[in-house]
Amino acid sequence: MWPFATLAQAQEWERAYRSSGHQPWHRDPEQTALAFTRGYLGFKEIDRVSQRKVSGRHARIGVAPTGHEGGTAAVIHLVRFGSGPDAPWEVVGTDDTTFSLTTPAYGSLVRSPLTVGGRISGVDESIRVEVRQLSSKAPLGTSACCISAGGDDQPWSARVSFSRASDRVLTIVASTGGHVADVERFTITAVRAG
Structure with missing residues (x-):
């Protein structure tokens, strides 16, 4: 990755x-x-x-x-x-333990737009999702800010569109924060551009 x-x-x-x-x-x-x-x-x-x-x-x-x-x-x-x-x-x-990114599955073939999701434990969480590639400094796509989530091991999901994917491998990163830091927890997965 x-x-x-x-x-x-x-x-x-x-x-x-x-x-x-x-x-x-x-x-x-x-x-x-x-x-x-x-x-x-x-x-x-x-x-x-x-x-x-x-x-x-x-x-x-x-x-x-x-x-x-x-x-x-x-x-x-x-x-x-x-x-x-x-x-x-x-x-x-x-x-991952209290914040995971399980959809799409690691290594799967993806196209835009894609649904991402996983599970989270926490209170008043605010999840942001980005799609990145190694050859670009800026994200290829970002979800609308922000996905509200919380509870104990609760599912979360979001849709994110991306463009200009030229690398074979993409990184999907989901982050949450805002209580004491902008990013308090994050999770990543690698997928293949389709």
Whole structure:
């Protein structure tokens, strides 16, 4: 999903890293998780790691805004992309508990407009949805702001239209916040553009 669109791109970075030390943050799952959250998703206030678990080729990194009493905004799942000793970390999804994005299913083929949804626990939640691609800085589409939700493990859904999809893989991100931070929790999934 991020930061490399293909294995060839990851291998190209490995060669550049070995020859000149180019972008060493790709070797660190914490820095990669924060770069994904702050840079790609644009959640600037999420600026710290709240938890860390690395097991072999998999890492789960919790991220949160500084001073946020509620704790972790999301646990980002990363996998080593490639097989070399310097294989970079690649974001592949989030491990969801109280806020999930289950529709569309991970890896499914999508077209615009699409219905997105999942489950949420919380009080007076305000959900925003964006469709993103690696090759664009701006979202390809954003849901009407904002979807009201709340309760204990309650379903939520939204419709979102998007355009200009040129990448094969798209990222769908749903976020909620507004109580103590603009983004207090988020969840992502990867889909294929149809």
